[in-house]
Amino acid sequence: MVTIKDIALNAGVSIGTVDRVLHGRGRVSKNTSEKIKAIVKKTGYKANIHGRNLSLKTDYCFGVIMPQPQQDSNYWDILRRGIDLSVKDLSSFNVNVKYFFFDKYSERSFCEAASRAIKADIHGLIITPVLSDACPAFVKSIPTELPYLYVDSTVPETNPVAYIGQNSFQSGVCGAKLMHLLVRDKGKVAVIRMLPNDFHINERVNGFMSYIKKISAINARVFDVNGSMCDHDFIKIITKIEAEIGDCNGFFVTNAETHRVAKSLSRSAGGKKHIVGYDLVDENRRLVQENVIDFIISQKTMEQGHRAINMLFHNIILKEPCIKEVLMPIDIVTAENMMFYQ
Numbered sequence: 001m002v003t004i005k006d007i008a009l010n011a012g013v014s015i016g017t018v019d020r021v022l023h024g025r026g027r028v029s030k031n032t033s034e035k036i037k038a039i040v041k042k043t044g045y046k047a048n049i050h051g052r053n054l055s056l057k058t059d060y061c062f063g064v065i066m067p068q069p070q071q072d073s074n075y076w077d078i079l080r081r082g083i084d085l086s087v088k089d090l091s092s093f094n095v096n097v098k099y100f101f102f103d104k105y106s107e108r109s110f111c112e113a114a115s116r117a118i119k120a121d122i123h124g125l126i127i128t129p130v131l132s133d134a135c136p137a138f139v140k141s142i143p144t145e146l147p148y149l150y151v152d153s154t155v156p157e158t159n160p161v162a163y164i165g166q167n168s169f170q171s172g173v174c175g176a177k178l179m180h181l182l183v184r185d186k187g188k189v190a191v192i193r194m195l196p197n198d199f200h201i202n203e204r205v206n207g208f209m210s211y212i213k214k215i216s217a218i219n220a221r222v223f224d225v226n227g228s229m230c231d232h233d234f235i236k237i238i239t240k241i242e243a244e245i246g247d248c249n250g251f252f253v254t255n256a257e258t259h260r261v262a263k264s265l266s267r268s269a270g271g272k273k274h275i276v277g278y279d280l281v282d283e284n285r286r287l288v289q290e291n292v293i294d295f296i297i298s299q300k301t302m303e304q305g306h307r308a309i310n311m312l313f314h315n316i317i318l319k320e321p322c323i324k325e326v327l328m329p330i331d332i333v334t335a336e337n338m339m340f341y342q
C-alpha cells in the first residue's frame with residue numbers, strides 16, 4: 001500500500017510538502033506540486049482518511065435546516081432517521097450533525113433557523129427548501145466557502161453542490177397515469193395542492209395536469225389546501241371541494257397528508273373515491289393496506305437523508321466532487337407490495 005512517505009521519497013521532498021499538496025494547505029511551487037500529483041496519479045494513492053482524522057483529531061459538523069420532525073404526519077422524522085443513521089455509520093470519522101428545526105408554516109421560523117445555522121460552527125449544510133418564497137433569499141446569504149445541498153425539493157437558479165430527491169414533475173405524471181387507470185376514460189378529479197408554496201409540490205401538480213389534459217374525458221381541477229388546518233376545518237374544506245366538483249371520482253394529493261384527505265372523504269355519503277398520494281408515513285401505510293388509498297408514491301425519504309450526509313462527507317472530507325443531481329426512483333406502493341417497504 002502506497003503511503004505519503006513513499007510519495008515524498010519518490011518526489012525528493014518532505015512528508016509535510018506532500019501533505020500540503022494533497023490537502024491544498026500552504027504554498028508549494030507549481031513544479032513541485034505537479035510532480036507530486038503525477039506520482040499520486042501513477043501510484044493510485046488514496047488518502048487514509050480514518051488515520052488522518054484520528055491523528056488530527058478533527059471534528060466535522062454538518063448543519064441540517066429542516067421542518068420539525070412531527071410535521072406532515074411525521075414525514076420529516078423519516079428524513080431525520082436517515083440522517084442519524086448515516087452519522088452513526090461515519091462516527092469513526094468524527095462526523096456529527098446539528099439540527100436547525102423550523103415550523104414549515106412560518107417563514108419567520110424558517111428565517112430564524114437559517115440564521116442560527118449560518119452563525120454556527122459547521123462545515124456543510126443540508127437544506128429542505130419547502131418554503132419557496134423564503135428560501136431563495138436565504139441561499140443568497142450563504143457564505144461562498146460553505147457547501148450546501150438540497151434534499152426533498154430544490155430552488156431554481158441556485159448553485160448547491162447537489163440535489164437529492166425525485167423528478168417532481170415526472171412523479172406527477174406517474175400520479176396522473178395511475179389516476180387514469182383507476183377512473184378510466186371518464187370522471188372528475190380533484191388535485192389537492194398542499195400549501196405552503198413549495199417548488200416540488202407545484203411541479204407535481206404541473207406534471208399531473210400535463211398528462212390529464214390530454215384525456216378529454218377526464219376533468220381535473222386544482223384546489224389549494226393549507227395543511228396547518230385543524231382536522232375539523234380540514235374535513236370541512238375537503239367536503240366542500242367534493243360538493244363543488246360533484247360526482248367526483250378521484251383525489252390526487254400532493255404530499256404526506258394523503259390520509260387526512262382519505263379520512264375526510266370517508267365521512268361523506270358520496271361513495272368510495274379513488275385516491276393517489278405521497279409518502280409512507282404510518283397512517284398512509286395503514287389506509288393503503290385497508291384499500292382506502294389506492295396508490296402511494298414513495299420517494300425513499302430515509303435514503304435521501306442518508307445520502308445527503310454521505311455526499312457532504314465525500315465532498316468536504318474526501319475532497320471528491322458531487323454528482324449534481326441524485327434522482328430518487330418513483331416507487332408505486334400498493335397493498336400488495338407494502339411489505340417490501342419497511
